[in-house]
Amino acid sequence: MPDKTPAPSVDTAAESGARPAPKVQASIPVTVNGKPYFHDGDPAMPLLWFLRDTLRLTGSKFGCGIGACGACTVLIDGKAARSCVMPMSGVAERKVTTIEGLEGDALHPVQQAWIDEDVAQCGYCQAGQIMAAVDLLKRKPKPGDDDIAAIGNLCRCGTYPRIRKAILRAAESMQGDKK
């Protein structure tokens, strides 16, 4: 993956070549995984395409384009959000965390739990599932079955039982960390 250095301005939808220049729009500042970026293109463009096409952060996936499946889930100011229906204008001056930004010196406990419980099959929805789980555990450090079931992200491979186990394992390990 190309390592994009944060630039003062990242050109996106304005690369229209010989076509008439689009209306002048104010740059939208957004922080992604701790680095500042600016978006100069269409303010209606969903965040997902900024992440994928512009920043080449391809961990967040496209699945439905209408916020129904959750494959594109990221954290915006720490809360889970569907990036495929979040316009760039909606993330101005906000902090976005993607799956690529979850890892610090080591894997996030949720990521580690996903490996330990051998959750992934095709793997496509799992970044979104993990982001949703991180959000859940922030809100409910000791989630019950129904709290976990409230995660509405789709998995066509049917990994739900292992997702449940992984979330409980992560919850336990995060509790342990706090002691």
Next chain:
Amino acid sequence: MSAGVDGGRRRFLVVSLTASGALLLGLRPAFAGPTPGVPPELLGDDLTELGPFVRIERDNRIVIGARGCEIGQGVMTSLPMLIAEELDVDWSQVRVVQLPYGYIDTDKGPSNRYGDQGAGGSTSVSDGWKDLREAGASARWLLLQAAAKEWNLPAEQLRAEAGEIIAPDGRKLTYGALARTAASITLPDQPVALKKPEQFRIIGKPTKVADARDIVSGRSRFGIDEYAADALVAVIVRCPHLDGTLESFDDAETRKVAGVVDVIALPGPKPGEPFDGPLASGVAVLAEHTWGALKGRELLKVKWKEGPWSAESTPALAARANELLDGKEGGTAVRHDGDFAKARKQARQFVEARYEVPFLAHATMEPPGALIEIKQDSARLVASLQSPGSASEMIARMTGLARKDIEIRMTRAGGGFGRRLENDFVAEAVLLAKAAGRPVKLMWTREDDLQHDFYRPFGVHALGATLDRRKQVTGWTHRCAATPRPYREGGGRKRPINTGCLEADDFPAGLVANLDKTFFSVDSGMPRGWWRAPLHTFHAFAVQSFIDEIAIASKQDAVALRLAMLGEARQLPYSGHGGPHFDTGRLANVLKLCAAKIGWGERRSDGHGLGIACHFTFGGYAAHAFEVSVEGRELRIHRAVCVVDVGRAVNPLGVEAQMMGGTIDGISTALHLAITVKDGQVQQHNFPDYPLLRMAQAPKSVEVQIVESDLEPVGAGEMGIPSVAPALANAVYAATTVRVRKLPLMPELMRML
């Protein structure tokens, strides 16, 4: 399913040494003349482009190439395990990399450096059981010979263990240290001996997904994640009418969208002609980025011409199917044993019922797509695939390029389920790249995907059974009227019309003396394709629901009736995929285990119902049982049990995952999913009207039991589904006394309650 490769030919290993001194091992067909060289670009540091199966580096790091299409069935882990086992390395030493498509020209015609790379029919593990273990064993043999040379000892006195060769006196040499010498040794003409099962250290051990760390950190690259400098993103608006055509379009507003570069009309297939390219006519918008293409597409004004199927609707198809089944004549005889008419006359009891199963879409989480670059003398495709061989053939045919000049890089695929056995999306990308004169990254949206698929066939099954005085089934008739699976086949690919809908030798064929199976073809414009365990999800619902109905009608226990019909353990001939035998004992065994696990036969007073079913799919034997209750408009699944026999489980953790996932996929599909047609158009657009199961509706766990077995392994990707729908319907009956004979189950149950 890499076309053009004859998997039956004997293959030998190719051994070569890279510039960096690493030992490379790959397969080559025995008939090949000169040893095909390893392309120099595969020797670089870029791991995604490594060629051969095994690379042993001087510091004793072991890299194993995974040849399969990873669609979630676990071949990225299970196939390298087969090699690592015979190579005698520690799994923790191994790094797994995805191999590209390995086309090679030989003097006998097209072949593949890696053997069969396609994903379909649950064959990857059974194929690899032969040639991939041999690849690992040959590498170990070479390393043993190299150490023998080094120490001047007979090789028979040495042993291999965990990446080292060990001498009788305890001296050790690492594989890394021996690699260079090993590469200079010639392999024997005879295949080297494989390990005995009791020597296995990796096969049979629960092993986690090899590239899990990449997946959980977002680093895994799926087809959709590939970008190329200069590539235009293309999205296509396709004709919503089955076999309709483009009348005209106005792209004035589209071309004003920032980033839009071009708008290109695409011709669709001609009705009645063999399918061999795009699935529908359309208009493509090509842009510098995805958002520009999507926005541009929204602003297109397109006029379509309806096709020849404008009157097609699901109710009309059902009516036609039932009309054909009502008739006494016609149809294609699929199997005919004994004299059913006579059995009917002599019967004490006759039971009959009809079952309807809908069209299904694949709905892979990653929609279809392709990145293609076409140059004067070469082409490069990166995509999530199941059939790279057919993609290679298609690109060659459409571009005139030689297949050896077409590079295909395989990625992890966000699900397959049979959708990617077709390469219509590759054809679209090729057409657009040729027209645009630039690389093209074709994107499909979910709407594109649900509206333009190769659907699992729609059909109605009419079943009848006669019973004698002793309540034994003496006659069986299965008449199936369906939109046939063969879709616009041409050339040498013509298959019998009943293919994928009604199989001659499926249960209870060979177990009932008087048996008739007849297929009736229902005309339809809907494209049809393979959908995970295709034939079996299509008819097991009918057969296994019907067995329950017979049991209830004749006041017998549903498990006892199945066991009585299966009779004593024996092998029956089975001509379909997964043959040549169907073992009645193995099916009876999974059924018995499943019944015991769910507590079959125990009295219940909680209003919960138990349902059970079993089925033979592609060489594997599975049984499902569910405990359910119906509360208002909700079906609650309290327990889900799955027992499976796939022979020796190469990776038990992977088999468990497939059964758990297959069970949940089966529940999802049985309860809620259907594609319907109205006025010659598919009615579903996105997940809200094709509602895959969410976690809240899924059972908390699936209790999977894997039968211990020394028999040769078969795959596990598809056996976990077919018995789900009938077991659920049987459980619903037990809980409610409402018999659902039409899928999806929930809308029908709510209508009937």
